[in-house]
Amino acid sequence: MTKEPFFRLNQEPDALNGFSRTVAEIEWLLLVLMMFYLVVGHLEEEVKVFLLGGLCAFASFVMVFHYFNFFAKANVWKLAIETWVMILLITWFVWHTGRQNSLLLNLYFLPIITSSLALGKLTTLLEVILIGTCYVYLGKSGVTGNGLFSLSEGSVLLTWLFPMLLVGYITTMLSNDIYHAFSRVKTSAQTDELTSLYNRGAFMELLEKQLHQARRGGRTFSLLLGDCNNLKIVNDRYGHEAGNLLLRSVADNFRHCLRGCDSAARYGGDEFTVLLPETTAEEAELVAKRIKETLVATNFNYRGNAVSTDISVGVATYPQHGDTAELLLRHADEAMYANKRESKSRAA
Ligand SMILES: Nc1nc2c(ncn2[C@@H]2O[C@H](COP(=O)(O)OP(=O)(O)OP(=O)(O)O)[C@@H](O)[C@H]2O)c(=O)[nH]1
Structure with missing residues (x-):
């Protein structure tokens, strides 16, 4: 943004x-x-x-x-x-x-x-x-x-x-x-101070606008809800400043992976949301995959330590997963937690 x-x-x-x-x-x-x-x-x-x-x-x-x-x-x-x-x-x-x-x-x-x-x-x-x-x-x-x-x-x-x-x-x-x-x-x-992405309030406004346009024009759109997988560990191991750098690098990764018409927001803590206009569920899954892969491949140096992160992403698409902001966010949240559980059990 x-x-x-x-x-x-x-x-x-x-x-x-x-x-x-x-x-x-x-x-x-x-x-x-x-x-x-x-x-x-x-x-x-x-x-x-x-x-x-x-x-x-x-x-x-x-x-x-x-x-x-x-x-x-x-x-x-x-x-x-x-x-x-x-x-x-x-x-x-x-x-x-x-x-x-x-x-x-x-x-x-x-x-x-x-x-x-x-x-x-x-x-x-x-x-x-x-x-x-x-x-x-x-x-x-x-x-x-x-x-x-x-x-x-x-x-x-x-x-x-x-x-x-x-x-x-x-x-x-x-x-x-x-x-x-x-x-x-x-x-x-409208801006999140740490990452310069939209904040939660601005994202909710954008989502309501997008819903309104999609209903009027009979069009589809998708939203992504992403949650970092290791912020707490980075905070505990290297300190809050490293955690902040990690959040900034996640935000930069969103900027890098998205089109100009997409909007990314920091939804709160280590959660991020993305609005993808005119995007089907299949296309949104590809975007989520790209975001995850580029983030895992990126790491940054914090006082001589290579810090990297991973993100679990859930996708929800209008109208097939819901026709209100609440339903779409709930669906994306459930999908995101399912992905998180899966990657944790794989890691275990
Ligand atoms: N550095 C930093 N940490 C934050 C910020 N906001 C929230 N946190 C911390 O992020 C951590 C998030 O905890 P969790 O939700 O357990 O995150 P996680 O370690 O990524 O683990 P899972 O989400 O369970 O996979 C908490 O310790 C918060 O205190 C922030 O702006 N900066």
């Missing part, structure tokens, strides 16, 4: 769901601020009613996007649409409350923060440009409309946009840090 982060923002549902919750809160905050302005701002009654109608429409949009089942699942496109709708709403609201002189122009910071949190630098830059265009439109249409875009207007626009670019840039950097920290935490929560 690689220690590199193996997921990206647009593929990692947990990270996206977290950002999506933050976006929902930003949207409610936007609505509250606009409502507040409707209450305290000096606006004509019919303008207030008109704007209130727009806010109700936006509130329905937020509810549909975040709380209805068919839209509730976060994805990058959904977040992008939400930021565009926020920009349109703010432009529309500002249009009716003073245009370029509106007290609410600062609300544009909210979609910028949203975009830089979840969508990255390029999208945020494009959104700043969109906001700049809206700003120019707010100044030109009807009120000051004096034709061409002058140099002084350009510098005013840039001065106005500069804090937004800065906030966008800083928030993007913070968001990247959060994302990388999240990746590291997730990777280490």
Whole structure:
């Protein structure tokens, strides 16, 4: 298993769901601020009613996007649409409350923060440009409309946009840090510290996913359960450090013997599990044989002593040996102990 982060923002549902919750809160905050302005701002009654109608429409949009089942699942496109709708709403609201002189122009910071949190630098830059265009439109249409875009207007626009670019840039950097920290935490929560294979929890998740896929696609897969045969002896004879080296060499042997799509895990103590997608029982038996043979043929030097190990492996295949994680593991466990008994009696 690689220690590199193996997921990206647009593929990692947990990270996206977290950002999506933050976006929902930003949207409610936007609505509250606009409502507040409707209450305290000096606006004509019919303008207030008109704007209130727009806010109700936006509130329905937020509810549909975040709380209805068919839209509730976060994805990058959904977040992008939400930021565009926020920009349109703010432009529309500002249009009716003073245009370029509106007290609410600062609300544009909210979609910028949203975009830089979840969508990255390029999208945020494009959104700043969109906001700049809206700003120019707010100044030109009807009120000051004096034709061409002058140099002084350009510098005013840039001065106005500069804090937004800065906030966008800083928030993007913070968001990247959060994302990388999240990746590291997730990777280490799934990894066995000693062997760098998956740990038991991660393996159970993979197994459940594999079962789900196999049931849907009517496909087969196998799992192996292996148990080292002499770890206790190595520990007692050479010490715990030698036992640890032995466990690492077993893990390296798995890496060496498996395909890229297979997943090996340290199930606990000296027990290892392997998930073999699209593999029949006969093919899995061959993999188990290969793992055993290469492990027996390998030994390592510990303070001048050649240390080697052996492993007993049990195979279970979906669906012939069970259709749940529990049944498959039990079958593999029984097969593994049968093999262990056999090799012990042979050795005796
Ligand atoms: N060095 C080391 N030893 C461990 C670790 N985890 C478990 N053990 C030890 O591994 C040993 C496993 O014992 P057993 O299950 O009897 O293993 P065995 O000697 O391989 O014998 P059988 O499994 O019965 O064939 C125990 O002594 C544990 O203390 C570890 O992370 N490092």
